Amino acid sequence: GENVEQHPSTLSVQEGDSAVIKCTYSDSASNYFPWYKQELGKRPQLIIDIRSNVGEKKDQRIAVTLNKTAKHFSLHITETQPEDSAVYFCAATADNAGNMLTFGGGTRLMVKP
Amino acid sequence: EAGVVQSPRYKIIEKKQPVAFWCNPISGHNTLYWYLQNLGQGPELLIRYENEEAVDDSQLPKDRFSAERLKGVDSTLKIQPAELGDSAVYLCASSNTGELFFGEGSRLTVL
Numbered sequence: 001g002e003n004v005e006q007h008p009s010t011l012s013v014q015e016g017d018s019a020v021i022k023c024t025y026s027d028s029a030s031n032y033f034p035w036y037k038q039e040l041g042k043r044p045q046l047i048i049d050i051r052s053n054v055g056e057k058k059d060q061r062i063a064v065t066l067n068k069t070a071k072h073f074s075l076h077i078t079e080t081q082p083e084d085s086a087v088y089f090c091a092a093t094a095d096n097a098g099n100m101l102t103f104g105g106g107t108r109l110m111v112k113p
Numbered sequence: 114e115a116g117v118v119q120s121p122r123y124k125i126i127e128k129k130q131p132v133a134f135w136c137n138p139i140s141g142h143n144t145l146y147w148y149l150q151n152l153g154q155g156p157e158l159l160i161r162y163e164n165e166e167a168v169d170d171s172q173l174p175k176d177r178f179s180a181e182r183l184k185g186v187d188s189t190l191k192i193q194p195a196e197l198g199d200s201a202v203y204l205c206a207s208s209n210t211g212e213l214f215f216g217e218g219s220r221l222t223v224l
Contacts (some may be wrong), residue, residue, distance in 0.1 A: 044215045
């Protein structure tokens with residue numbers, strides 16, 4: 001089955017700096033890679049996703065890159081703000097419908113004002 | 114539109130007691146999931162339903178866990194008897210076209 005590794009487990013940045021979270025996956029058939037943000041005590045919410053037919057996707061201050069050859073994908077947050085502080089989870093699946101997601105272990109991002 | 118609704122939000126029980134969690138998915142979502150989230154870890158799939166059919170329950174510990182989605186809408190997840198190691202957050206999610214929408218979760222503490 002799929003195995004998703006996520007690094008780092010914790011990340012502390014100064015407000016305004018950039019943050020990068022990296023994930024690797026094991027199943028070369030995986031073709032859908034979402035990222036979820038989970039604030040303390042709240043539900044995970046989708047913030048951005050990418051499919052294997054593109055290498056990069058951007059939405060305002062967040063972007064995701066995908067390297068299919070190396071089987072890794074990354075989340076980039078620019079101009080970080082205190083409200084970006086949360087746990088971020090990457091996930092992967094070979095199911096085109098987005099089912100059967102395998103999640104990474106999470107990264108706790110702390111943005112210091 | 115209401116999101117995925119779960120209850121109870123918090124439950125404290127003693128070991129060997131039974132417990133049940135309820136989930137109401139987003140209207141029209143045919144796919145429903147139950148995930149287990151241990152502290153500081155990512156969600157792990159327990160069971161996935163397509164309408165009323167359980168299409169993937171390979172990670173569900175069937176000796177003590179059971180789930181049902183009788184009419185293809187609401188779902189319940191039951192643990193009987195609960196063990197100390199079952200303390201975790203039980204997340205329900207639903208989807209229609211791929212994106213998962215999660216509920217707030219039910220936090221279980223087994224003493």
